[in-house]
Amino acid sequence: MSRNLRITNNKFIDQTSRISFKFDGKTLYGFKGDTLASALLANDIHLIGRSFKYHRPRGIMTCGSEEPNAIVQAGNDASMTEPNTRATEIELYEGLEASSQNCWPSVNFDIGAINNFFSPLIPAAFYYKTFMWPANFWKLYEYFIRKSAGLGKSPTQPDKDIYDHRYLHCDVLVVGGGISGIIAAKTAAKNNLNTVLIDDKNNLGGTTIFQQNECFKINNSYSNEWLKKEIETLNSIKNLTIKTRTTLAAYHSYNYLLARENLTDHLDLNERKDKIRQRLWKIRAKKVIIATGAMERPLIFNNNDRPGVILSYSIKKYIDYFGVKCGQKISLFTNNDSAYETAISLSNSGVSVNSVVDIRDRTNSLIVQQAEKLGIKIHWKSAVVNTNGYKKITSIEIMKLSDDDTTVVGKKIKQECDCLGISGGWTPRVHLFTQSGGKLKFRDEDNVFLPDKSELDQISIGSCNGDFELDSVVKNSVISTNKFLKVNNNDYENLKINSSNEINKKNIWLLPSNKPLGKTKPFLDFQNDSTANDVKLALREGFKSIEHVKRYTTTGMATDQGKLSNMHALGIIAETADVKMGELGTTTFRPPYTPLTFGAIVGRNVGEFFDITRRTPMHDWHAKHNAEFENVGQWKRAWYYPIENESIHEAVQRESKAARDSAGILDASTLGKIDIQGSDASEFLNRVYTNAWSKLEIGKCRYGLMLNEDGMVYDDGVTTRLGENHYIMTTTTGGAANVLGKLEDYLQTEWPELDVYLTSVTDHYATVSICGPNSKKIISKVIPDLNLSDKEFPHMSFRNALIDNIKCRVMRISFTGEHSYEINIQSSYGKSLWEKCFEAGKEFDITPYGTETMHLLRAEKGFIIAGQDTDGTMTPVDLQMDWIISKKKYDFIGKRSLYRSDTIRDDRKQLVGLLTDDPNVVLEEGAQIVLETKKQPIEMLGHVTSSYFSPNLNKSIALAVVKNGKKLKGQKMFVPMKNKTINVTITDTVFLDKENKRLNA
Amino acid sequence: MFLINCPYCGERDQSEFSAGGEAHIVRPKQPTELSDDQWAEYLFMRKNIKGVQFERWNHSHGCRKWFNMVRDTSNDKIHAIYKMGEKPPIK
């Protein structure tokens, strides 16, 4: 049974509300308001996980988001379990189950711990250097590294929670609800500025809210009591929105910020149902005030990583805020005054403080005097040189520092303890400032990087701006905020502030030891397990840039992004390389500040909302008739219509045969349609297509090929002249939006003098395409008034018509080579028209066919599909479509590129037909084509772009692009596959009806 | 994510816009009279500098109008926005 480590008189934790939770399978108890970390500490559990490389036992080290060690797997089931969460940030709830992450098979017995004894053999970059070769061994290495590295488990079931995104616009965003942030938010809101204050904790107040100490008073009240009253007044202020449990994740340029609000993670599981778990706020703030405070630094000395070694101010928070003693006999080790606040808090709560070990010469600031008055023993100018204990610290060893602080001297004092508080000073949280592009400056006096220049309308105030004393924090926050907001708020004008100010400052990045460096383990990056020795090794091996050292040693590259380790790494590099820290620069902090869930990132854009789905007006009919659908861009297109248990192949063979033998019907509504009007419409088409358009008669259709300026085929389609100045252009389904964009671009930027207007009408019309020898009979049933004779309505022409008094456009055009019609009708009539045509076609066994059959039919005719047979490197000449390039036109998009030295090469890849020697063998699309299989390396001469078994020709056919293919007709070639080589012959691209007789059949 | 002041619609989120490369590259009036090198210069060569750059932008999810922008690529500061065909207001 663990000892009771709770103290009773506590303002923040409701000790009447007991909560049960499980850690590593064991049931434990805590209170509402606890974090997982505070509850574990109250149960005397320090050992939380194992370190990444050496598998050393590690315990809770901090009380916030910078926690490097207490990384746990949280959540109970396969859909909500979450790896890499920080025990210091998880609010305790009834039923919480969490487990240690980086250990195998268990936290108390860990196989990887053997690495610890071999650690002299595992220096920086060990994994890079050792597991590189032989490459095929990696599979083996990876299994063991992953298994023992313990990077947590991903959920295996879909996330059941709901996530949300929202926009927020405000005049002033204040990030951080400590004393500075509260002053700033109140000032802004009271001056009629629409203000938002966010804080990642569940309560406002920062560290001041538990700073109850004689040395720190405002207007004769304890600083925490004064602040508590300030917070109470916030509720009555208009214009102020407060969001707690909200972490600012990213700060982008233009004051665009992302914040993640936790809405249910602190609730009991049964209270969460149907509630939004997390919300991502997309914030546009006119002004931003950063008041994110500072992080305490560790100290770097031998074995500074044992469970029970905790940052000093965190110990203070655990006792003063959570009412939890981190130990019964606590020692402190510091280079600054703040550890004395901890010592006093502990002493006042009845915890015995062994002593404070201070690397500085005796100093007599108010707080030190107060500690001495309480009888707390202080070792001046001394250092902890070692810690003992394995799964928990049991004692420390203290030695005197030499006069020049480079070594330790005298007798070693051993001191028993069950907890060591360490404080290496404070690091302003400048992460958000640097994320936003701000530049830092270095302050030598206390070795901190501070916000310097920013392009944005923002300021940093309080300790994130380098003010660490209560009086300077308050005074400077008031002055800066008033100036920044251009207001004159006098609420804080005559505050009387008592503060203990630090007199003596000293810092040693790597503390001296009585042992040689190689024999010690002074940890820098606790999560990634890199020591000061690793950094020094990297420098010896020639790494100079901080970014390189960081990657080589992995210092600062764990999930905490090195929040605790970066400063010391820089300090040691600067010292070893003998450069000034300010000149060394710092690494760049990247968003997010703390890890975000995928759920928060995607919000509502999951499942069917992940992307837009476009359906044609006839979609329901296809679905009802058993169609399988294919995604084409955002469209769902009917792919094929299997009858009973037909395979795709069987269905397509049946559909393809029916379309040529009698009649087929295709939903072509997805083709892009652009309405082109204006007195220069013809001229415009002349410029964008390769062929000539001026002489196209009204009522006629023409196929056009569109190039990019580089001469490569971009899109194709049929355009119809509806009137003197009116055309309708069709594009490929996938290319519609891009074609419109490209045409608009030319119109607006190159040819603004042209009188042309473009309108996308893709969604406005439904298109029914009917082909086959019986198509004419079917159309005559559907539109009896229309004269369908070849003379009156020839191929490549258009007529207006009425169907049941509804206007429609009928084009006689063909993508299959069959006699064929396309009827365009207002979308809302699409389904009725389709049903009407289907009904009329029943006596001819009209067969609905999908995109797969359409592709097969056009391949029989050698018609290309832009994007399948072309890939952005094919000119019309390469496609053997020279006929479509107007010789008369002076210019069109891409013309000049058609006779660049590269485009006129003979040996370009050109489109050809391909027949397999065995007519039953169907080639794989994408397969390579070669002439020579013996000589290695084999020269790849081309590849198959389209390939089908043609039921109408009863043989396999393919289109391919082959180097110099135009001249190779009749050439035997090979398609080498995994288990066989297929013999093929190059042919013409048109396989069926070369004379185009079927068009008028 | 910047805010862009579309000359036709006003200030909008960057996600409504798409970038269209370097501005003020005029398509040659008589391409047929250009050498391969001259044509390649127009076709392929684009600046991509760190600093002030003249760019084309399109309000693609808005009014679909093209316009020009002077932007500092090092800090995303927009120095000027002007319509197609207009002279740049700054050098």
Ligand SMILES: [Zn+2]
């Ligand atoms: Zn616009």
